[in-house]
């Protein structure tokens with residue numbers, strides 16, 4: 001290990017030791033909550049809340065609507081951990097630091113990860129409120145959290161065409177359909193932010209094959225895949241992407257749509273966890 005990766009390893013170990021002092025929970029499933037979706041953590045039973053700023057080595061989060069908190073507990077008898085307040089690269093975090101929660105979950109024993117986010121809809125039929133399974137992504141930023149990491153082998157990430165688990169996705173679509181919740185499939189494109197995209201960029205992204213655009217998720221998914229986790233990604237389309245409607249984009253709108261889809265999302269997440 002080089003100096004950098006040794007320091008990273010030490011930080012994860014420190015954080016792990018701290019968490020082990022707070023809870024004996026052994027989560028096998030983790031869920032990262034996106035913008036406006038923080039309230040989903042209220043479905044965790046017998047919750048133990050750990051503020052991320054109390055955890056040694058955990059980078060701090062600052063965005064409106066993002067509480068930096070880990071919520072441990074059970075859902076449908078399964079031990080879970082929810083991450084409230086993900087770390088965005090646009091907050092100034094290095095891309096590697098932004099995936100600290102994923103390395104911590106891996107150290108805790110998490111094997112399955114559900115990653116949620118708020119995204120702008122590019123596909124013409126994706127209106128605000130649409131739920132989109134991420135079937136694949138485009139890393140428009142070219143930043144990768146694995147650079148310089150031990151075992152960050154090129155081969156591993158190239159074994160599969162997509163980092164999202166095909167069998168889990170198939171099951172998830174079935175569960176949604178049985179629950180009467182409409183979902184779509186699509187490709188998510190990651191931009192750095194914090195600026196929303198320009199109209200010209202959205203036009204270009206559409207040509208590239210993107211169905212939705214957002215400022216998160218991709219680094220976490222790369223890190224989680226490298227840790228051997230099974231991954232399911234779900235975007236809530238909170239707005240039409242730039243230039244696709246007359247509306248001005250704003251963060252309040254993103255949070256408001258998150259509230260609106262909450263009931264469906266809760267039902268969906270419950271089914272996913274029950275069947276995971």
Ligand code: HPA
Nearest residue numbers: 118119120213214215241
């Ligand atoms: N662009 C980027 N990120 C987003 C958007 C968007 O339109 N909506 C929610 N997150």
